Amino acid sequence: MTETAAHAVLRGVTRVYPGTSQVHALGPIDLDIAKGEFFSVVGPSGCGKSTLLDVLAGLNPPTAGTIAFEGEPVAGSVPDGVGVVFQEDASFPWLTVRDNVAFGLRRLGMDAAEVTRRVDYAVGFMGLADFAGAYPAQLSGGMRQRVCIARTLVLQPRLILLDEPFGALDQQTRLLMGDELLRLWRETGATVLLITHALDEAAMLSDRVGVMSSRPGRFIDLVETGWPRDRDSRIVSDAAFGAITARLWSSLRTESMKAIGRG
Amino acid sequence: MTRSTRIVCTRWGVSLGLILLLEAACRSGVVPTLAVLPPSEMFAAMLELLSTEEVLANVAATFSTVAVAFLAAVLIGFAAGVALHGLPRFRRAIDPLLASYYSVPIFVFYPLLVALFGLSALPLIAIGFLAALPAMLIATLLGLDRVPPVLRRVARMHRLGSARTAALVILPAALPNLFQGIKLSLAYAFIGVIAGEFILSGGGLGYAIAYAYESFDNRTMYGLMLFVLLSAVISNTLLSTWESRLQRRRWRA
Numbered sequence: 001m002t003e004t005a006a007h008a009v010l011r012g013v014t015r016v017y018p019g020t021s022q023v024h025a026l027g028p029i030d031l032d033i034a035k036g037e038f039f040s041v042v043g044p045s046g047c048g049k050s051t052l053l054d055v056l057a058g059l060n061p062p063t064a065g066t067i068a069f070e071g072e073p074v075a076g077s078v079p080d081g082v083g084v085v086f087q088e089d090a091s092f093p094w095l096t097v098r099d100n101v102a103f104g105l106r107r108l109g110m111d112a113a114e115v116t117r118r119v120d121y122a123v124g125f126m127g128l129a130d131f132a133g134a135y136p137a138q139l140s141g142g143m144r145q146r147v148c149i150a151r152t153l154v155l156q157p158r159l160i161l162l163d164e165p166f167g168a169l170d171q172q173t174r175l176l177m178g179d180e181l182l183r184l185w186r187e188t189g190a191t192v193l194l195i196t197h198a199l200d201e202a203a204m205l206s207d208r209v210g211v212m213s214s215r216p217g218r219f220i221d222l223v224e225t226g227w228p229r230d231r232d233s234r235i236v237s238d239a240a241f242g243a244i245t246a247r248l249w250s251s252l253r254t255e256s257m258k259a260i261g262r263g
Numbered sequence: 264m265t266r267s268t269r270i271v272c273t274r275w276g277v278s279l280g281l282i283l284l285l286e287a288a289c290r291s292g293v294v295p296t297l298a299v300l301p302p303s304e305m306f307a308a309m310l311e312l313l314s315t316e317e318v319l320a321n322v323a324a325t326f327s328t329v330a331v332a333f334l335a336a337v338l339i340g341f342a343a344g345v346a347l348h349g350l351p352r353f354r355r356a357i358d359p360l361l362a363s364y365y366s367v368p369i370f371v372f373y374p375l376l377v378a379l380f381g382l383s384a385l386p387l388i389a390i391g392f393l394a395a396l397p398a399m400l401i402a403t404l405l406g407l408d409r410v411p412p413v414l415r416r417v418a419r420m421h422r423l424g425s426a427r428t429a430a431l432v433i434l435p436a437a438l439p440n441l442f443q444g445i446k447l448s449l450a451y452a453f454i455g456v457i458a459g460e461f462i463l464s465g466g467g468l469g470y471a472i473a474y475a476y477e478s479f480d481n482r483t484m485y486g487l488m489l490f491v492l493l494s495a496v497i498s499n500t501l502l503s504t505w506e507s508r509l510q511r512r513r514w515r516a
Contacts, residue, residue: 059419077422084420088413094435094510104421107431152420 006032007191008056008159012065015051024216026051028065033193038185040194040202042248043212044256049195053163057084069159083157087164091136091147098123098132101150122154142173153184162194175233178205182232203244204236211251214258221251300485308486325456325468328384332391333452337445340396344403364397373463387459394455395448402444406437442506446499453495
């Protein structure tokens with residue numbers, strides 16, 4: 001991480017949900033994510049992983065602390081160059097695949113020819129070319145999630161935030177989607193932050209994995225995987241893969257017990 | 264034959280079968296024609312009536328009253344639904360009133376409405392409007408409630424302002440429920456106005472049916488009843504067709 005400049009920087013980031021019974025969900029968190037890095041976050045249920053993504057994306061303000069993306073403070077809105085893929089199916093059911101993917105570009109008032117070129121590329125890249133005219137209801141869960149990724153990809157974000165995007169998919173589809181994500185990451189050169197509850201997914205995809213404590217979520221371990229950039233899902237058979245997953249679980253086990261009230 | 268074609272054929276088959284059964288029952292004397300006319304005679308009577316100026320004037324009066332009541336209910340019901348959705352505390356306070364609204368027989372307010380608006384079309388418009396309004400209001404609330412929160416977050420990710428979020432994300436997402444509200448509002452406005460005319464008015468199709476009934480004029484009564492029935496079915500079918508087309512349509516802004 002040290003050889004490249006920090007792309008996103010979090011300092012003392014804390015999030016407390018106000019109300020009659022205040023909930024201290026996150027932090028304080030200090031984190032530097034390098035440009036072009038694939039960083040994953042794992043942690044027990046309810047530890048504030050999604051809250052971390054929300055504050056980094058500018059969807060929610062931190063209660064305390066600062067966030068900077070490309071040197072500019074993130075304050076109250078999603079910065080230019082940041083794309084988010086959500087856990088839930090976020091495709092627009094009234095639009096075709098092609099129109100879903102083009103949604104953001106049309107809002108930007110982009111030239112129609114450029115919209116077509118970018119949409120064709122993104123739809124093809126995500127393997128949706130044969131379904132460009134289909135509606136989300138006609139697609140499987142994995143394909144709908146690919147539509148959402150394509151809709152984010154087409155905006156050419158420099159920082160892609162993914163909130164458990166494969167959470168609803170079966171294991172085989174998740175592995176294949178992981179390969180797609182790695183290909184996307186390599187070809188775009190974007191920085192990726194992935195929130196996931198799956199340790200194997202984090203170990204397979206990431207350059208670095210941050211392990212969070214139970215609520216309020218803080219980083220209790222940062223694990224460097226040391227994988228080459230041109231990796232794919234076949235590394236699950238690598239001996240080091242087991243060691244990385246074991247270390248993640250060893251860091252996480254006590255926190256997970258706490259999260260279910262057995263700590 | 265596709266599944267949807269089979270469904271349409273079955274629907275038409277059942278309807279035609281029932282009509283033919285009634286026709287046969289009336290013609291054979293099983294059902295006395297003094298009580299019920301054969302459907303073929305009802306249809307002939309309807310066509311005859313629709314060529315008379317008096318009935319056409321009643322049709323125009325009823326349809327214009329329904330149209331005004333329906334449009335007002337849809338527009339005001341939608342606006343009120345949006346406003347109420349934005350005021351959750353106030354909504355919680357009046358939710359029980361909304362839930363019990365249809366248990367109130369709104370026709371009892373007719374004397375009050377006549378006192379307020381005079382002996383004109385306005386009291387009938389008010390009755391149709393009051394019958395149709397909650398359907399649109401409740402459908403709007405339901406539609407807005409059912410917009411998945413993640414779609415609002417997608418709008419924020421695309422840095423859309425409030426107006427564009429409403430037009431490009433919220434409205435299309437809520438559309439299926441809004442259309443249900445529009446269809447129900449039309450049905451309730453129709454029922455409210457016809458029933459109002461039947462009981463309380465001196466004009467319109469409802470009044471003409473009531474007058475024919477009191478005069479033992481079965482031919483006119485059944486002819487007009489068939490016309491009202493066909494009008495309701497046709498208007499509902501047209502709205503349903505429009506709804507399906509919009510659902511299939513590609514939404515571009």
